[in-house]
Structures are given as C-alpha cells and as structure tokens.
Amino acid sequence: MARGGATTRVLRADEIAQIIRVRGLDAIFDELIERLTNALAVYEASKVLTPARDGFHYELPTPGLLEWMPAMEVGRVVAIKTVGYHPANPVERGLPTVLSSTSLYDPATGRLLALLDSTLLTALRTGAASAVATDILATPGPVVVGLVGCGAQAVTQLHGIARVRPVERVIVADADAMVAASFARRTWFVDRPIEIVPPGQRARLLGAVDVLCTATSVEVGAGPVIEDGEHAAWLHINAIGSDFHGKQELPVSLLERSLICPDLVAQCLVEGESQRACLDRLGPDLATLVQQRARFEAFRSDLTVFDSTGWALEDMVVAEMMLDHAAGLGLGITIELQRTTSDPRDPYSTLLA
Amino acid sequence: MARGGATTRVLRADEIAQIIRVRGLDAIFDELIERLTNALAVYEASKVLTPARDGFHYELPTPGLLEWMPAMEVGRVVAIKTVGYHPANPVERGLPTVLSSTSLYDPATGRLLALLDSTLLTALRTGAASAVATDILATPGPVVVGLVGCGAQAVTQLHGIARVRPVERVIVADADAMVAASFARRTWFVDRPIEIVPPGQRARLLGAVDVLCTATSVEVGAGPVIEDGEHAAWLHINAIGSDFHGKQELPVSLLERSLICPDLVAQCLVEGESQRACLDRLGPDLATLVQQRARFEAFRSDLTVFDSTGWALEDMVVAEMMLDHAAGLGLGITIELQRTTSDPRDPYSTLLA
Numbered sequence: 001m002a003r004g005g006a007t008t009r010v011l012r013a014d015e016i017a018q019i020i021r022v023r024g025l026d027a028i029f030d031e032l033i034e035r036l037t038n039a040l041a042v043y044e045a046s047k048v049l050t051p052a053r054d055g056f057h058y059e060l061p062t063p064g065l066l067e068w069m070p071a072m073e074v075g076r077v078v079a080i081k082t083v084g085y086h087p088a089n090p091v092e093r094g095l096p097t098v099l100s101s102t103s104l105y106d107p108a109t110g111r112l113l114a115l116l117d118s119t120l121l122t123a124l125r126t127g128a129a130s131a132v133a134t135d136i137l138a139t140p141g142p143v144v145v146g147l148v149g150c151g152a153q154a155v156t157q158l159h160g161i162a163r164v165r166p167v168e169r170v171i172v173a174d175a176d177a178m179v180a181a182s183f184a185r186r187t188w189f190v191d192r193p194i195e196i197v198p199p200g201q202r203a204r205l206l207g208a209v210d211v212l213c214t215a216t217s218v219e220v221g222a223g224p225v226i227e228d229g230e231h232a233a234w235l236h237i238n239a240i241g242s243d244f245h246g247k248q249e250l251p252v253s254l255l256e257r258s259l260i261c262p263d264l265v266a267q268c269l270v271e272g273e274s275q276r277a278c279l280d281r282l283g284p285d286l287a288t289l290v291q292q293r294a295r296f297e298a299f300r301s302d303l304t305v306f307d308s309t310g311w312a313l314e315d316m317v318v319a320e321m322m323l324d325h326a327a328g329l330g331l332g333i334t335i336e337l338q339r340t341t342s343d344p345r346d347p348y349s350t351l352l353a
Numbered sequence: 354m355a356r357g358g359a360t361t362r363v364l365r366a367d368e369i370a371q372i373i374r375v376r377g378l379d380a381i382f383d384e385l386i387e388r389l390t391n392a393l394a395v396y397e398a399s400k401v402l403t404p405a406r407d408g409f410h411y412e413l414p415t416p417g418l419l420e421w422m423p424a425m426e427v428g429r430v431v432a433i434k435t436v437g438y439h440p441a442n443p444v445e446r447g448l449p450t451v452l453s454s455t456s457l458y459d460p461a462t463g464r465l466l467a468l469l470d471s472t473l474l475t476a477l478r479t480g481a482a483s484a485v486a487t488d489i490l491a492t493p494g495p496v497v498v499g500l501v502g503c504g505a506q507a508v509t510q511l512h513g514i515a516r517v518r519p520v521e522r523v524i525v526a527d528a529d530a531m532v533a534a535s536f537a538r539r540t541w542f543v544d545r546p547i548e549i550v551p552p553g554q555r556a557r558l559l560g561a562v563d564v565l566c567t568a569t570s571v572e573v574g575a576g577p578v579i580e581d582g583e584h585a586a587w588l589h590i591n592a593i594g595s596d597f598h599g600k601q602e603l604p605v606s607l608l609e610r611s612l613i614c615p616d617l618v619a620q621c622l623v624e625g626e627s628q629r630a631c632l633d634r635l636g637p638d639l640a641t642l643v644q645q646r647a648r649f650e651a652f653r654s655d656l657t658v659f660d661s662t663g664w665a666l667e668d669m670v671v672a673e674m675m676l677d678h679a680a681g682l683g684l685g686i687t688i689e690l691q692r693t694t695s696d697p698r699d700p701y702s703t704l705l706a
Contacts, residue, residue, distance in 0.1 A: 006366075006448075013359075013692045017703045025704065049409060056402060060428035061461045068421055068433060075413035080421060080435060082456065084463015090697040095359075099463040099691060103435065103456075108414045110437015110452040115468065117690045123700040152700045179698060186699040333688070337470045338452060339366045344443040345532060346539040347476040347505045350370045351378065 008337040009114040011326050015333075016120055019325045025189065028325075029163050032128040032318055033135075039317050040132065040290040048073050050312040052266060057244070062088050065244070071312035078105040079316040081118055087217040096152050097217060098122055102319045112337060116319050125314040127156030129286065130213065130238040133261060133306035135164035136289050136296055138211050138236035142166040146209035148202065148225050148249075149216035149241055150174040150183040157213045157240060162190050171205055173197045175216075206231045214249040215240040223248030237305045243271040250305065252276050259283040259299050262307040263314075272307040286311070361690040364469040364675060368685050372678045373473075378542065381678075382516050385481040385671055386488075392670050393485065393643040401426050403665040405619060410597070415441050418597070424665035431458040432669040434471055440570040449505050450570065451475055455672045465690060469672050478667040480509030482639065483566065483591040486614060486659035488517035489642050489649055491564050491589035495519040499562035501555065501578050501602075502569035502594055503527040503536040510566045510593060515543050524558055526550045528569075559584045567602040569594040576601030589657045596624040596662045603658065605629050612636040612652050615660040616667075625660040639664070 020028050039048075048071065055067030064086040072078045081102040089095040100118035105111065143165045147154045150172050158170065167190055174180035177198075184194040197205050206212065207230045216225050218241065225241075228251040237258070239249050255277045262268030263286045269275060274282055286306075289296050326332040341349040373381050392401075401424065408420030417439040425431045434455040442448040453471035458464065496518045500507045503525050511523065520543055527533035530551075537547040550558050559565065560583045569578050571594065578594075581604040590611070592602050608630045615621030616639045622628060627635055639659075642649050679685040694702040 010688060010690070012688060012690050013703055014689065020704055025701065051407065054404065054407070054423075056423070056425045056431060056460070058425070058427065058460060064460060064463060066425075066431050066458055066460060066463055068423060070407075070409070070421060072409045072411070072419075074411065078409060078419050082433060082458065082465070084458065086461070086463050089462055093462055094695070094697055095462055095464070095693055096697040096700070099465075099693075101456075101465050101690065103454075105419055105435065105437065107409070107411060107417060107419060108439070109442055109446055109448050110417060110419055110439050111448070112435070112452075112454050115690070117692075119691060119693065120700045120703055151698050155698075155700055182696075182698065186696070186701070189701075335363060335365060335686070335688075336367065337363070337365050337454060337468070338472060339470075340448055340452075340472065342447070343535075343539070344447055344449040345504045345508075345535065347449070347473045347508055348378070348539070348542075350366055350473055351373055 006111065006336060006338045006340055007334045008112045009323065009332050010335055011116040011322060011332045013117040013119065015326060015331045016117060016322055018331060019322060019329060022329060023325060029124065029128065029159060032124060032321060033131045033163060035321050036128050036314060036317050037132055037290055039313060040287045043287040043313065048313055050264065053312065062086060069312040069315060071316045072107065075107065078107050079312065079319055081312060081315040083122060098152065102315055104319060114323055116322060118315065118319065121318045121322065123152055123156040125318040126153055126240060126308065126310060127160030129263060129308055129314055130157055130306060131160035131164045133286060133289060134161050134211060134236060134238060136293055137299055137304040137306065138165060139234040139300050142168040143210035144169045144171065144208060146205045146212040147172045148205065148214045150179045151215065153215040153240055154213065155186050157215055157238060158187050159189055161211055167192050170194045171197055171208055173199060173202045173205055175199055203227045203229055210234065211236050213238045213240060216242055216249060218242045218249060220244050220246035224251045225249045227251065228253045234301050235303050238308060239273045239305055240308050243309045245271055247271055248276060249273065255305065256281065258303045258305040260305045260307055261286065261289055263309055263311045267309045268307045272309040273305060274307050359464065359689060359691045359693055360687045361465045362467040362676065362685050363688055364679050364685045366470040366472065368679060369470060369473055369675055371684055372675060372682060375682060376678060382477065382481065382512060385477060385674060386484045386516060388674050389481050389667060389670050390485055390643055392666060393640045396640040396666065401666055403617065406665065415439060422665040422668060424669045425460065428460065431460050432665065432672055434665060434668040436475060451505065455668055457672060467676055469675060471668065471672065474671045474675065476505055476509040478671040479506055479593060479661065479663060480513030482616060482661055482667055483510055483659060484513035484517045486639060486642060487514050487564060487589060487591060489646055490652055490657040490659065491518060492587040492653050495521040496563035497522045497524065497561060499558045499565040500525045501558065501567045503532045504568065506568040506593055507566065508539050510568055510591060511540050512542055514564055520545050523547045524550055524561055526552060526555045526558055528552055556580045556582055563587065564589050566591045567594055569602060571595045571602060573597050573599035577604045578602045580604060581606045586656065587654050591659045591661060592626045593661050598624055600624055601629060602626060608658065609634065611656045611658040613658045613660055614639065614642055616662055616664045620662045621660045625662045626658060627660050
C-alpha cells in the first residue's frame, strides 16, 4: 500500500460491491477463504496482536453494542474495526443489525492509510471463517445444512459452507416467519431447495442435518436456540450469533460432548459458547486447526463446534484483500484527511492557506 | 447532527484550517475553552463514559504508540479518537509527532456519522485543557511563562495560557537548539519577547516563571526534564508530554509539595506524573476543579500541577464543535460510506447495482 503523502484511501459500500461484481462473488469468497487460511497458517500471537476487543454496551437510546477490534501485524500495519450490533435496526430503521467500518494505520507514522465500509465485509469474513472450520471438521462429501436464524449473517454462513462442501439440502428456522420465508430469495447462490421448519418443530432440525449454523440475535438468558437431541455422530456446528457475555445458542449438554474450536480462546471464554464449556473440553483454536489440519480432520466423524465470535485478524485480512482489488481496478476515492504542512512542529502552519 | 441516510461527514485538515481562518484563531480557542468548561461543569462519570484508553506500543518499524480513545455520552453520541505518537516523525519524515483522527458514531444504529482529522484538534484541546486548569490554579494577573519542550504541543500550551492570563514574558528550553530558536516564529500570536535558556542552564527556568509547562518527548527513565529548586510559592505547572507508563517530566520532590490535579485519575495513575505521586497528594480531577472552582481558586497562592494525559472527553468536545462550525459554514464533504439497500437482512443486496 502506498504510504506517500498524507492521503487516506476510502472504499465505500458501492465500491466494495463493484469489486465483487467485477471479480465475481464466488471468486471473491474463495479468495477470502484462501487468504484467511494462509494468514492462519503462519499466525503467531507474537507477530499479529489482537488484544481483547472492548466496547460500549447500552440500553439507550436503543439496546446496542459498539465495539472496537484492533489488530496489529507487528512492523507492518494496524487495523481497527469498529462494529455496531443493534438488533432493532432491520425492523425499526431498515438498516443491517451489524454496521461496521475499518481503519488502517501506518505504524511507522500513525497516519490513517485507509477507511473501508465493513458491513458486507464483516458478513463475508464471518462466513469465510466458518468455511475454514467447516472444511476441516465437517463430514466430507455432500451435506445437509441447517440454519437457526436467517438474518444477514446466515446468508454468508450458508455461502461459506457451500464453497467447501456440496450442499444437498438446506433446512432453516427463524423466530420470524417472514425472515425464514425470504431466506431462499436471499441465497440464490445455492441452487438447492430450502425447507422451513416452524419454530415449534425446531427440535427436528438437529437430527436432520450434517452441518448446523446458529446465527441468531438471541438475548442473554433466552437461549439455547435449539434443544439437545438425536443427531448424526459427525454433526459439525458453527455457532455464530449473539456474542454477549452470557450468550448461549447451544445446549450445555451438547457442548459437553463436542470438540469445541474457538476462533480466539480468550474472547470466546468471555462472549462465546466456550463460556459454558468445561475448559478441558476446549479444543484447538482456529489457527491451530489450520496449522495442524491433518490431525483435526480426524474429528470429521465426531461432534464438533466452531465457536465464532469474530476475530480482528479476519477483519484485517478482508480489508487488505479489498484494498488490493480496489488498487487493481482503480476503485475507491482518496481524501487528503491529514494534509500537513512544511513545519511539523507548528500546528498552526496548516492555517496558512 | 443529521442522522438521515447512510452518509458520513468528513472534515479534512484543510477544512478545519478554513474554519479557524474564518472564525479567527483566538475566537476558536476561546470558544473551545468555554465549551470544555461547560462540558466539565456538567460532567458525570455515569453519563459520559471514557474507558481507559488502550493502544499498541512498539519498537518496530520505529518506536511509536497508536492508541484508541473512546468516549460515549450515553444515549447521544460515541466518539473514538485514534492517535499516533511517533517522536521520530518531525526529523525523519517531516510529519507531526502526534497524528490523529476522530470518528463519531450514532449509538442508535452504530452508523459512522463523521470522521475528522484531529491532528490540529488534539493540539488545540490539549491547550484548552491547560487553559481551564491554569485559569483556576495560576496566580491572577500578568504571568511569566516557562516552557520546557518547544514542539507542536508547546505552541498551543502557550496559546491556551495566553487566553486566560496576560503573558508578560516567555522563557523556553528545548534539547534541540533549532527547535527552541523557531519557537518565537511559531508563536506569533503572543506579542512578547521569547527568551531561550540553553539546556545546561535549564535549572534557572523554574525560579523565573509563574506558570511552567513541560511538553517533551522525554523517554521513560530519562526524566525529569527539570531539576527541583527555588520557585515562586504560587507556581502553577502544566505537565503535558510523554505519556507513557514510567513517564517523568517533573521531580518527585516537587510533586510531593504540590496540589496535583489529574485530568482523569485512573489514566494519570498509569501514564501521567501521578504515577510518582503519593495517592494522598492527588487533588481534584479536572471536572472537580471546574465544578468546585471557588474552592480550588484558593490554591492560586500555592504550588499546583495539572497532570494532563489527554482525555477522550476533550476530543469529543472539540470534534463536535468543529462539526458545528462546518455545518454553519457549509464546509466538509459527505461520503456515502455505508450505503445500504432495501433489504437489511441481505448483505448481497448491495451487489445489485
């Protein structure tokens, strides 16, 4: 990335959409899975720092969460994603539940190098992370996919799974029948029938699928979103949604017989399914899964859970990938946000027109 | 601030400079002091949340610090300033040591409302905070001002003091003789002689001034930047620079006989002069100073220290003030960073051109 001058590259939602239209949605998804896999394969905690995310969690003016997720590849780049989680957005304001942007900084100077809308990118990278975990842990061959929660994140979850396994059939459930009904239209990229399970019969979903994904906005104390019961021995679950302290999408009894793979252990213990797991049941984190792939592919015949809370590393990977494509396609705008003048010791020198 | 649509207001360095040129530098400074005073007068920790700032502190590719400073006025707005501190910037890259930008978010939706360059604004708000403290704690009437460290922050320190006290004379010292020599040119707004004290004779500075400001980049372990000695009984000191864990600009013996006023106690205990103070010597914080002004004006005849580490509240105040002026003057640009489409549950709906 060019570091000259004092300019900031900006990638707006429209330009990110254009990149994806030009390159192709499946190709972008596959490239993201590959780039994320490569980043995980060489990941070392001492070289890519991702301190615990923090945020404001509030009830006013509406229940919501605004978090900052910093990451630094030592000596090369700092990325800070800010992400809002406001479950009332779709119904009350016609906005996505998750709205996000990412800023990249030059650690040599502190300059703001780039700003990207990350609303779609957050959905994509969350889907790509599930694809990486599913590819290693799910049963090989065609799979029946179940989804509990059919919102925006479920779209890229299904897409991610479909990039690493042939999808035979899809079964979905959502507390809102209208949301479930629109899921097929929103997942045109998977040319398979989508069966909707009414909320009351959600229990039979577990027994019917090879890969399950929970991507709900379930409130703290209201979970789990699916009951424990009979299921295929090789069931793989991606638990995505509702990452709050106290969050619970899966029954504890199910976690207790699973190999649980957190994306980032420290974070999952605070806001993931791992909160409810015995520490000795926690398996490899996402980077270890990739780095010791053959070892953990042996668990494809067992019950496995990917505990996805969303990791700042993933945000850095997708942001840089999009900036690369923008550079290649000549997309994005440049703003002189931090133009400085000849005298760095005179803050008022910028006042001389 | 307008919250419609999905647009983000952007204020670039040039536009901030234009606002200040149009409104007048002194008028802007005075308004900032007034707005900050008003914000401090009504400040309650339960209504304006400013969690401890955090950051990356590194040696590669160059020694530096990149921090995020979040603030939320509950129910109204979230502001996150990111600020880089890279002491090699001026000499090696012709850039300011401190480079910064601020993002404002709508807590109702998580949307990014505004992005501002905050390089000049950081210098201004730091000067304004010192002005507030100096106005309450320094001896009334004309003052002789001393400055140790003559970089960018010293410019707005002197300016802030000059807005609340007539300045009779200025005495400065800097480890770099060239930086000291250029200080008079950079502080044209104070029409007073500037006397330069050579580094070796820095000790006599303390005894010659009524208000002292330390705004250095002194490294951890290399302080203090001034020796203890004779001084006016009413000396007021603003300790500004080098906010690292282990930072020391002032001699401990001097702190031990001062009333120490931290801007934010928790932060100053980690990275301010307060680190070296006995807890029972810590006086009121900046908000308490303002809220109990008459009580603390009684200390004008005593030795007082304002321990300024920089507070996210100050950043929120200056950012909103500039956005107000930009709106009034029709300045700034609007970018459709987070344009969303008709279906908030379909991340791919943005792909439909």
